[in-house]
Amino acid sequence: MRSLYRQQVIGSKRPANRAGMTLVEALVAAAxxxxxxxxxxxxxxxxxxxxxxxxxxxxxxxxxTEKMEEIRKExxxxxxxxxGDFGEDFPDFRWEVQIAxxxxxxxxxxxxxxxxxxxxxxxxxxLTALQREAGAESEETAEGLSxxxx
Numbered sequence: 160m161r162s163l164y165r166q167q168v169i170g171s172k173r174p175a176n177r178a179g180m181t182l183v184e185a186l187v188a189a190a191x192x193x194x195x196x197x198x199x200x201x202x203x204x205x206x207x208x209x210x211x212x213x214x215x216x217x218x219x220x221x222x223x224t225e226k227m228e229e230i231r232k233e234x235x236x237x238x239x240x241x242x243g244d245f246g247e248d249f250p251d252f253r254w255e256v257q258i259a260x261x262x263x264x265x266x267x268x269x270x271x272x273x274x275x276x277x278x279x280x281x282x283x284x285x286l287t288a289l290q291r292e293a294g295a296e297s298e299e300t301a302e303g304l305s306x307x308x309x
Contacts, residue, residue: 212277215275215277216284218249218252219252219273219275219284220284220286222245222249222252222254222273223254223271223273223284223286224286226254226256226271226273227269227271227286227288230256230258230269230271230290231269231290237258238258238259238260238267239257239258240255240256240257240258241255241256242254242255242256251275251276252273252274252275253273253274253275254271254272254273254274255271255272255274256269256270256271256272257269257270257272258270261289263289265291265292266289266290266291266292267289267290267291267292268287268288268289268290269287269288269289269290270285270286270287271285271286271287272284272285273285273286
């Protein structure tokens with residue numbers, strides 16, 4: 160049995176009593192470790208970008224919705240266009256309101272366009288809703304409010 164062990168040791172390039180790694184094994188291990196670290200760093204970068212984009216989209220939707228609620232609370236809405244910004248708190252965001260008549264009697268189409276910057280380009284978020292014209296009340300609505308009573 161001892162001679163078989165000697166043959167294996169004699170045939171190998173590393174002495175039997177030497178423990179550790181060769182330079183090639185160390186380089187391969189370092190390359191695998193570097194590749195893994197690079198992949199982790201890229202995943203973290205992608206995650207941070209996705210989180211930023213998600214926060215930006217949530218802000219845009221909230222601003223557009225708040226602007227729509229402001230318009231809905233106005234007692235009289237005039238057709239046409241109006242634009243502005245969201246103040247010092249949101250300097251990179253601008254809004255535009257377009258109010259147009261529709262084919263439906265007593266309803267206007269209200270469109271809110273929020274423009275904002277993503278890097279070096281601009282993007283838009285568009286929110287559209289139908290709103291009752293000021294002072295417009297259909298016969299059905301009048302009957303519904305009175306409960307059908309004369």
